[in-house]
Amino acid sequence: MATLTPPPHDRGPAAAPQPPAGPPPRPDAGAGLPGDGRKQFGRRTFLSYLGAMGLGAAAASRIDLVPYRAVDAGHAVKAGAKHQWCMILDLRYCDGCKACTAACQQAHYLPKDQEWIKVYKLQSAAGQTYHLPRPCMMCEDPPCQAVCPVGATFRTDEGLVLIDQNVCIGCRTCMAACPYEARYFNGSKPPPAPRQPFKQNAEWPVPQIEGTVGKCVWCAARLPHGMLPACVAGCPMGVIYIGDLTTDVAVNGQGKLIRIAKFLRENGAVRLKEELGTHPRVYYIPGYGQDLNASSAISG
Amino acid sequence: MTQEPRAGYWLLVGILTAVVALGLFAWIIQLRDGKVVGGYTKDSFWGVYIANFITIIGVSYGGAVVSAILRLTGAGWRAPLTRIAEATAVVTVFVGALCIIPSVGQPARMLEFFYRPNLSSPLIWDSLAILTYGFATLVFFYLPLIPDLVEARKTMGAKAGRLRRLLWEKLSWGWQGGKAQRHLLHRSVGLLAIMIIPLAVSVHSVLAWAFAVSSTRPWWSESLWAPYFVVAALYSGVALVILSVAMLRRMFHLEPFITERHFVRLSYILATLGALYLYLTVADFLPGAYHGQPATLAVFRALLVGSYAPWFWLVVVMGLALPLLIVAMPRTRHTGWIVFAAACINVTFWIKRVLMVVVPATYNTITGTLAPYHFTWVSVSITLGAMAAIPLLLLILFRFVPILSVTEIEEVEEKAGAVAGGGEAVGKSITAAAQAPVPAKAS
Ligand code: SF4
Ligand code: SF4
Numbered sequence: 001m002a003t004l005t006p007p008p009h010d011r012g013p014a015a016a017p018q019p020p021a022g023p024p025p026r027p028d029a030g031a032g033l034p035g036d037g038r039k040q041f042g043r044r045t046f047l048s049y050l051g052a053m054g055l056g057a058a059a060a061s062r063i064d065l066v067p068y069r070a071v072d073a074g075h076a077v078k079a080g081a082k083h084q085w086c087m088i089l090d091l092r093y094c095d096g097c098k099a100c101t102a103a104c105q106q107a108h109y110l111p112k113d114q115e116w117i118k119v120y121k122l123q124s125a126a127g128q129t130y131h132l133p134r135p136c137m138m139c140e141d142p143p144c145q146a147v148c149p150v151g152a153t154f155r156t157d158e159g160l161v162l163i164d165q166n167v168c169i170g171c172r173t174c175m176a177a178c179p180y181e182a183r184y185f186n187g188s189k190p191p192p193a194p195r196q197p198f199k200q201n202a203e204w205p206v207p208q209i210e211g212t213v214g215k216c217v218w219c220a221a222r223l224p225h226g227m228l229p230a231c232v233a234g235c236p237m238g239v240i241y242i243g244d245l246t247t248d249v250a251v252n253g254q255g256k257l258i259r260i261a262k263f264l265r266e267n268g269a270v271r272l273k274e275e276l277g278t279h280p281r282v283y284y285i286p287g288y289g290q291d292l293n294a295s296s297a298i299s300g
Numbered sequence: 301m302t303q304e305p306r307a308g309y310w311l312l313v314g315i316l317t318a319v320v321a322l323g324l325f326a327w328i329i330q331l332r333d334g335k336v337v338g339g340y341t342k343d344s345f346w347g348v349y350i351a352n353f354i355t356i357i358g359v360s361y362g363g364a365v366v367s368a369i370l371r372l373t374g375a376g377w378r379a380p381l382t383r384i385a386e387a388t389a390v391v392t393v394f395v396g397a398l399c400i401i402p403s404v405g406q407p408a409r410m411l412e413f414f415y416r417p418n419l420s421s422p423l424i425w426d427s428l429a430i431l432t433y434g435f436a437t438l439v440f441f442y443l444p445l446i447p448d449l450v451e452a453r454k455t456m457g458a459k460a461g462r463l464r465r466l467l468w469e470k471l472s473w474g475w476q477g478g479k480a481q482r483h484l485l486h487r488s489v490g491l492l493a494i495m496i497i498p499l500a501v502s503v504h505s506v507l508a509w510a511f512a513v514s515s516t517r518p519w520w521s522e523s524l525w526a527p528y529f530v531v532a533a534l535y536s537g538v539a540l541v542i543l544s545v546a547m548l549r550r551m552f553h554l555e556p557f558i559t560e561r562h563f564v565r566l567s568y569i570l571a572t573l574g575a576l577y578l579y580l581t582v583a584d585f586l587p588g589a590y591h592g593q594p595a596t597l598a599v600f601r602a603l604l605v606g607s608y609a610p611w612f613w614l615v616v617v618m619g620l621a622l623p624l625l626i627v628a629m630p631r632t633r634h635t636g637w638i639v640f641a642a643a644c645i646n647v648t649f650w651i652k653r654v655l656m657v658v659v660p661a662t663y664n665t666i667t668g669t670l671a672p673y674h675f676t677w678v679s680v681s682i683t684l685g686a687m688a689a690i691p692l693l694l695l696i697l698f699r700f701v702p703i704l705s706v707t708e709i710e711e712v713e714e715k716a717g718a719v720a721g722g723g724e725a726v727g728k729s730i731t732a733a734a735q736a737p738v739p740a741k742a743s
Contacts, residue, residue, distance in 0.1 A: 120666055147421050149413060149418055149421040150418060168405075169410055171403070173423055176345065179515075181664055184342060185342070186334075211405030211406040
């Protein structure tokens with residue numbers, strides 16, 4: 001718990017955390033990519049820009065004015081899909097307690113070395129310590145899916161990247177491909193799990209199958225029923241929000257509701273390794289102006 | 301002809317079988333207890349099994365290309381070597397392909413490669429390339445064998461035993477040795493020799509590209525890697541051909557046919573490839589070490605001066621500098637030394653592959669740190685078993701097929717005779733050998 005400037009907040013569930021006086025909102029309302037985003041011109045980004053200009057997107061007279069999410073809108077939302085899940089992690093409140101990891105491991109009956117949401121303790125270039133919980137990014141262009149030789153990894157219409165462990169051959173190429181180290185291999189027998197209400201499947205991979213790869217699934221089986229993922233519910237600080245891009249609403253474990261587009265814009269949201277063109281569905285609100293993509297590890 | 305082996309043969313076969321059995325036993329333990337006993341940790345998703353796979357598939361390539369190039373350039377001295385080189389290629393591609401099995405977590409599901417392939421995965425193209433190449437090496441080994449099978453049946457007579465005679469008869473497909481048949485055979489072998497080179501290049505390139513699945517893993521996505529793999533494969537492959545030739549020469553009394561001259565010429569090929577690999581190694585490291593991009597630097601530092609440095613420099617010294625010196629100096633340019641150099645190359649190039657797989661695989665792309673990698677008795681036993689399977693299969697194979705390409709040697713002799721008006725020493729001994737399968741003098 002080496003947070004240098006803990007934001008003032010109340011942990012009580014009644015008073016949900018309010019954003020502190022963080023980085024001021026950008027002057028032009030529909031700010032483009034935060035940080036040095038303009039320099040990071042990924043492959044899909046480029047195409048999306050072209051597409052957006054070609055269609056004469058109403059708001060965009062200058063590229064700068066493309067709202068943050070609109071960059072991805074082209075392939076984010078599949079026609080007919082009811083939801084488009086996304087996650088927002090407000091790093092300003094994360095104190096690195098790892099309650100999310102524990103809740104996840106308990107829910108999925110995982111061995112201790114599988115931290116599907118892993119809290120990294122990192123140091124910013126300015127020397128500040130901060131914590132970075134890393135779930136699966138649910139990339140919109142997931143490298144893990146592209147390299148899977150047998151199509152065990154797939155992406156649902158609602159934007160979830162899942163693994164069918166009854167198909168996975170355990171080659172671990174996906175682990176090589178994932179730029180976020182989000183995947184774990186079951187190298188030994190998983191801990192025993194009680195009988196589940198339904199058969200082991202990609203949305204509720206409990207118990208894990210030995211010899212296959214597993215990863216965070218955003219508790220895919222809970223989402224359609226309006227239940228929060230284990231980590232979202234388990235975070236005492238209300239850091240983790242689960243959201244639906246189609247309705248533009250996200251909620252955290254404290255029951256705080258936010259308008260996604262506005263929240264991201266006003267708080268200078270970033271995504272990890274934007275330059276790779278994986279288009280993560282996880283947005284981070286950096287707390288103290290740290291550059292999430294250029295930090296060094298204290299422990300991992 | 302098929303030679304009767306010397307006494308040490310059975311001892312060697314026994315030892316190698318024991319090692320292979322140990323490997324199989326270790327694999328069964330791993331199947332029972334999971335990949336953790338094979339050295340898997342959450343910090344190293346790939347490890348020594350992948351390195352074995354690349355190493356052994358790689359040496360196969362050397363055998364096939366050596367034989368193909370020698371055939372295409374019409375090198376007269378090749379005749380007693382091509383069969384051994386081709387057999388080495390067949391055996392190693394077979395063993396190498398099997399080496400992937402202990403690496404995957406659910407080996408029983410591997411047939412999914414065929415009935416639900418994802419064409420955007422490099423692994424699918426990998427397996428396709430290896431299967432195609434494996435089939436081609438088999439044909440490349442088999443075609444020139446046909447006339448020799450007939451020949452062997454004739455010369456060995458009843459001594460060969462029922463099993464072998466039946467096998468030879470079935471496999472020779474009614475070969476008569478007529479002009480038309482010989483012409484056809486020549487043309488197909490020539491065509492195959494041309495085809496097998498790009499095929500082998502493609503196999504090893506695709507293998508290298510399978511590592512370029514992620515731009516965040518340092519070193520794996522270097523654009524140099526495909527040619528780097530190809531040259532490494534050729535280099536270690538020629539070294540393995542030298543080793544197999546040396547072993548089989550001793551075991552099957554081939555000293556009259558395979559002389560120091562052959563080893564020296566093979567060593568020239570070896571030295572050329574070694575020099576090329578040395579150059580590529582510099583080309584691989586220099587730009588990355590210079591621009592110092594953090595991820596690349598972390599890996600390069602570990603290799604060049606860090607925890608992996610002793611191994612890395614061992615490869616450079618024992619696998620590159622020493623063999624080059626041995627070939628360069630006339631004093632050491634002799635069979636014994638050349639075989640020693642080849643052995644050094646094969647061992648160190650396995651180490652090099654382990655480094656190439658393990659170091660980037662243990663690099664954490666979030667924290668930018670390297671995790672340690674550990675060997676276990678299971679992974680070591682499986683590795684040794686795989687390595688021992690190569691000489692074992694070669695020794696067994698040549699009990700069943702003629703080790704020297706008698707017809708080819710004769711053809712080369714005929715040509716040489718027409719030009720120079722007389723054969724070499726080999727020419728005389730070949731006729732003797734055709735009559736007496738066991739040469740009187742075997743040193
Ligand atoms: S380990 Fe499983 S999910 Fe990953 S690439 Fe291999 S088959 Fe696909
Ligand atoms: S974070 Fe990794 S595992 Fe998750 S979708 Fe992206 S590439 Fe795949």
